[in-house]
Amino acid sequence: MNKRLQVAKYLFFDLASAVAAWTSFFIYRKYYIEPEKFGVDPVNIFSEKYYLGVVVIPVCWLMFYYIVGNYNNIYRKSRLSELLNTMLTSIIGVTIIFFISILDDEVRVYKNYYQSYFTLLGLQFGLTAMCRFVLSSINNYQIHNRKKGFKTIIVGSNENALKMYEEIQALKNGTGNLFVGFVHVDEKNGFSEQLQKQVPHLGEFGDIGNIINKYEIEEIIIAIESWEHEYLGQVINDLSDTGIIIKIIPDMYDILSGSVKMTSIFGAPLIEINRKIMPEWQQAMKRLLDVSISVFVLICFSWVYILVAIIVKLGSKGPVFYFQERIGIHGKPFKIIKFRSMYIDAERAGPALSSQHDPRITPFGRFMRKTRVDELPQFFNVLISEMSIVGPRPERQFFIDQIVQKAPHYKHLHKVRPGITSWGQVKYGYAETVDQMVQRLKYDIIYIENMSLIVDLKIMIYTALIMIQGRGK
Numbered sequence: 001m002n003k004r005l006q007v008a009k010y011l012f013f014d015l016a017s018a019v020a021a022w023t024s025f026f027i028y029r030k031y032y033i034e035p036e037k038f039g040v041d042p043v044n045i046f047s048e049k050y051y052l053g054v055v056v057i058p059v060c061w062l063m064f065y066y067i068v069g070n071y072n073n074i075y076r077k078s079r080l081s082e083l084l085n086t087m088l089t090s091i092i093g094v095t096i097i098f099f100i101s102i103l104d105d106e107v108r109v110y111k112n113y114y115q116s117y118f119t120l121l122g123l124q125f126g127l128t129a130m131c132r133f134v135l136s137s138i139n140n141y142q143i144h145n146r147k148k149g150f151k152t153i154i155v156g157s158n159e160n161a162l163k164m165y166e167e168i169q170a171l172k173n174g175t176g177n178l179f180v181g182f183v184h185v186d187e188k189n190g191f192s193e194q195l196q197k198q199v200p201h202l203g204e205f206g207d208i209g210n211i212i213n214k215y216e217i218e219e220i221i222i223a224i225e226s227w228e229h230e231y232l233g234q235v236i237n238d239l240s241d242t243g244i245i246i247k248i249i250p251d252m253y254d255i256l257s258g259s260v261k262m263t264s265i266f267g268a269p270l271i272e273i274n275r276k277i278m279p280e281w282q283q284a285m286k287r288l289l290d291v292s293i294s295v296f297v298l299i300c301f302s303w304v305y306i307l308v309a310i311i312v313k314l315g316s317k318g319p320v321f322y323f324q325e326r327i328g329i330h331g332k333p334f335k336i337i338k339f340r341s342m343y344i345d346a347e348r349a350g351p352a353l354s355s356q357h358d359p360r361i362t363p364f365g366r367f368m369r370k371t372r373v374d375e376l377p378q379f380f381n382v383l384i385s386e387m388s389i390v391g392p393r394p395e396r397q398f399f400i401d402q403i404v405q406k407a408p409h410y411k412h413l414h415k416v417r418p419g420i421t422s423w424g425q426v427k428y429g430y431a432e433t434v435d436q437m438v439q440r441l442k443y444d445i446i447y448i449e450n451m452s453l454i455v456d457l458k459i460m461i462y463t464a465l466i467m468i469q470g471r472g473k
Contacts, residue, residue: 013131018058021123068284090125149178156223157184243330246273318344326394337377341365391419392444421463423447
């Protein structure tokens, strides 16, 4: 499905709704609120304040929606959850606008403030929710009628896979699954000729990464046989860092024990492997805090950046900043930014971890590492959504390949954005060997399993203490 086109539609109608809401509110204020105070009808309705607001406020709404994740998973939103989300964001946004732009208005009685607030809230929420409801309804109609869908592959190749495929295809309303093909788990188990007649055979599970990239897969359904359950943990682990929706067919024990959660009234019963580590509202708040804190640090501490840059430049030959490829969320590479703390060509002999008395580190670089000042440029990585303030530290692929050989569950760290600081960083510090990386891993796994805004706040406080006391390494 064309995600960009759908996002563009949401952006257009959200922008149009914000413009219409502000215009309608301004007219209401001029004709109903101000005459009560001044006793005359308005002469110039659209003042400079209106034109400034009609340009700035809608753009701010779009930025706010983007930050809180309103444009993520645009095709997978239920209309009810979207309605509630729109209500929450409208309340927050209108409250901010009220205190910034409306509270200084001259009014006759105090209740006019309440009238202004609830009028703007009603207009903003009503128009935005109506447009989004229409877009979601059209989208759901197209999915139910199989005009749109998510490219799906089946992991499994025998009776369970065939039954599941036939059950989904027989449903009156489409589930959104457009089956590209199936892969078999192990060569010795083979695959059903009947299944191959229904849907193409794409290969063996060992080549799943290439298959996902080649066919742009968006969803995977695991439908293996009971004798193949020994592979289940490996299959889920190998798929955990792909960022793809993973579902599995339940057996009767899963249904009786309550493991099967209904996600669609008319769909086939499937267990979705839930990767939502935090509630959506906390994810939105985490991202909002990431952006707000990053903007604050980059602007208010710009003098620190300039001072450190000058000292780095004067301290040794080479660039001020150091860019290095790291692996981020869902295994996607990105360039991490740091103040250079080593002499140039420090890794001419190949990738190497730093140690406590590493001769490659400059004198000022040693100070920066103890106070974590070298990490400050990463707030830009946070701002552009490559990192978060709190999250597992990103590593290079060279070392990840070695870690995975000893701890395959390392891939679970790719479920979340990497961070400037982490629980592993606070409790363990920098790792000097791959074995130490594996030991630090348990702290990051614990963090992921217990992610919350409160935990993030604690880690940030501990990190600030480490910086102040110079206890980093």
